[in-house]
Amino acid sequence: MAPAKLEIANLSMRFGALEALRAIDLAIGAGEFIAIVGPSGCGKTTLLRIVAGLEAASGGAVRLDGRMVTDPGPDRGFVFQTDNLLPWRTVLANAMIGLEIGGKTGAEVEQRILALLRLVGLGGFEGYYPRQLSGGMRQRVNLARALAVDPEILLMDEPFSALDAQTREIMQTELLRIWDEGRKTVLFVTHQIDEAVYLADRVIVLARRPGRVQEIVPISLARPRPLAVKRTPEFVAIVDRIWRLIEEDVRESVLHEHA
Amino acid sequence: MSLSGRSEASPGAAAPAAEAAARRSWWRAKGAISLLSLATGLLLWELVSRLFVANKLFLAAPSQIAMALATMTGSGTLGRHIGVSAGEFALGYVIASLLGIVIGLAMAGSDRAKQALQPWVSGFYATPTVALAPLFILWVGIGIWSKVLVVITLVVFPVVINTEAGLRTTSPRLIETVRSFGASRAQIFRMVSLPSAMPFIMAGLKLGIGRGLIGVVVAELFGSRAGLGQLISQSAETFNMPNLFAGVVILATAGIALTAGFSLLEQKLFPWTRE
Numbered sequence: 300m301a302p303a304k305l306e307i308a309n310l311s312m313r314f315g316a317l318e319a320l321r322a323i324d325l326a327i328g329a330g331e332f333i334a335i336v337g338p339s340g341c342g343k344t345t346l347l348r349i350v351a352g353l354e355a356a357s358g359g360a361v362r363l364d365g366r367m368v369t370d371p372g373p374d375r376g377f378v379f380q381t382d383n384l385l386p387w388r389t390v391l392a393n394a395m396i397g398l399e400i401g402g403k404t405g406a407e408v409e410q411r412i413l414a415l416l417r418l419v420g421l422g423g424f425e426g427y428y429p430r431q432l433s434g435g436m437r438q439r440v441n442l443a444r445a446l447a448v449d450p451e452i453l454l455m456d457e458p459f460s461a462l463d464a465q466t467r468e469i470m471q472t473e474l475l476r477i478w479d480e481g482r483k484t485v486l487f488v489t490h491q492i493d494e495a496v497y498l499a500d501r502v503i504v505l506a507r508r509p510g511r512v513q514e515i516v517p518i519s520l521a522r523p524r525p526l527a528v529k530r531t532p533e534f535v536a537i538v539d540r541i542w543r544l545i546e547e548d549v550r551e552s553v554l555h556e557h558a
Numbered sequence: 559m560s561l562s563g564r565s566e567a568s569p570g571a572a573a574p575a576a577e578a579a580a581r582r583s584w585w586r587a588k589g590a591i592s593l594l595s596l597a598t599g600l601l602l603w604e605l606v607s608r609l610f611v612a613n614k615l616f617l618a619a620p621s622q623i624a625m626a627l628a629t630m631t632g633s634g635t636l637g638r639h640i641g642v643s644a645g646e647f648a649l650g651y652v653i654a655s656l657l658g659i660v661i662g663l664a665m666a667g668s669d670r671a672k673q674a675l676q677p678w679v680s681g682f683y684a685t686p687t688v689a690l691a692p693l694f695i696l697w698v699g700i701g702i703w704s705k706v707l708v709v710i711t712l713v714v715f716p717v718v719i720n721t722e723a724g725l726r727t728t729s730p731r732l733i734e735t736v737r738s739f740g741a742s743r744a745q746i747f748r749m750v751s752l753p754s755a756m757p758f759i760m761a762g763l764k765l766g767i768g769r770g771l772i773g774v775v776v777a778e779l780f781g782s783r784a785g786l787g788q789l790i791s792q793s794a795e796t797f798n799m800p801n802l803f804a805g806v807v808i809l810a811t812a813g814i815a816l817t818a819g820f821s822l823l824e825q826k827l828f829p830w831t832r833e
Binding site for chain 1: 729731732734735736737738739740741745749750753754828829830
């Protein structure tokens with residue numbers, strides 16, 4: 300078996316007395332689309348942030364292509380939950396910021412970014428400012444910005460959760476279309492089970508308090524996946540199975556939050 | 559906001575144009591009301607000073623002020639006074655702005671610098687430092703430098719406070735975003751903190767205009783050879799109300815013009831702050 304693209308070994312994370320993650324072991328292959336689901340408070344975003352190097356783990360290791368991850372770097376592209384675009388930069392300048400940080404600028408880079416913006420469906424909008432765009436379009440820029448550095452892995456933190464239901468579905472199909480172009484390795488955190496099942500090759504289900512891997516569910520639905528696949532019995536059965544895995548945890552977390 | 563605006567620009571152009579015209583006429587109506595209000599006020603002032611306050615020693619009518627302005631402009635007196643005051647203001651303002659931004663940067667960049675400087679900044683910002691004008695005159699004479707010093711002490715603190723606040727309130731999410739690409743501290747500062755603080759710094763500079771103008775005039779009142787403050791105090795001593803008011807009118811105009819200019823510049827430079 301080929302060595303894993305991303306390897307997470309015995310990873311743990313504590314925030315004071317709170318044990319956020321316990322003994323996480325994961326091996327993710329190159330070009331795999333992995334979704335992580337779980338109730339709120341299961342540490343799924345924390346896990347993603349550790350892989351991004353935005354937070355340091357309390358124990359264990361993250362290896363990308365065999366190298367230890369300790370700091371943020373351009374080998375990982377992070378797509379944030381909120382678009383976090385710089386309001387004083389145009390779409391083009393926002394998408395280019397990762398390369399600019401890496402010291403890469405110039406006409407050739409700009410041509411590449413323009414092509415990338417066309418790929419994410421923003422052709423012709425390169426001169427617009429974020430405030431002139433809709434939420435869905437801003438998330439496209441967010442995605443383009445992460446793709447621009449040509450990362451080894453794409454880390455996505457509930458990127459569609461702030462969008463309305465219809466836009467979200469469109470963005471899911473768009474993401475699959477874009478992913479199909481380059482087949483990057485993707486780690487996609489979401490709280491929506493149907494989103495995870497629709498997008499992923501494998502869904503990692505986390506349990507809470509402490510956050511740990513409960514089960515890894517392989518999704519064998521054929522690609523390309525039209526939106527209609529969400530209404531097939533097969534799809535519904537998988538969603539139902541995952542829901543049952545986390546139902547009790549979710550109930551508990553809801554009660555906890557309202558207590 | 560129409561997202562397909564680019565491709566439909568030509569067929570859709572008529573509707574935005576009509577909308578813009580409607581907005582323009584609304585602005586015009588708003589401007590008309592302001593002008594009417596000003597005109598009424600001036601007319602009342604004219605009537606009151608002519609009919610009720612017959613004594614010219616207490617109040618000058620707008621027409622008399624206009625005459626005084628014209629006469630002093632013709633003789634070159636007004637130009638000389640404006641030149642001196644403007645020079646003092648500009649010198650003090652520029653020095654204070656640079657100084658204020660540098661100190662603000664230092665306070666935002668280092669907690670130690672902030673702890674050391676904060677009590678002084680807060681203290682001096684709240685103190686009416688124009689009261690120090692006589693002291694400055696004693697130190698550096700009645701020339702322009704005593705006025706420059708007063709302007710500096712009045713302008714520098716709001717600039718410091720706004721620069722520091724602007725840098726500190728930079729969105730942590732934006733900082734994290736560039737950090738995720740491995741940005742250095744210097745890059746974070748240049749790409750995120752500084753541009754996001756610019757509107758704050760600008761607001762501090764705007765606040766400094768009014769304070770600086772007050773500083774110039776008050777310092778000149780305490781002792782000077784020329785300047786609008788000197789014109790005002792001299793006119794008061796000789797009970798020349800038209801000349802006194804002429805000085806005040808020039809100051810008011812300068813304050814309004816500079817502040818409006820800054821507001822215009824803000825809209826041009828930082829359009830994203832308008833929502």
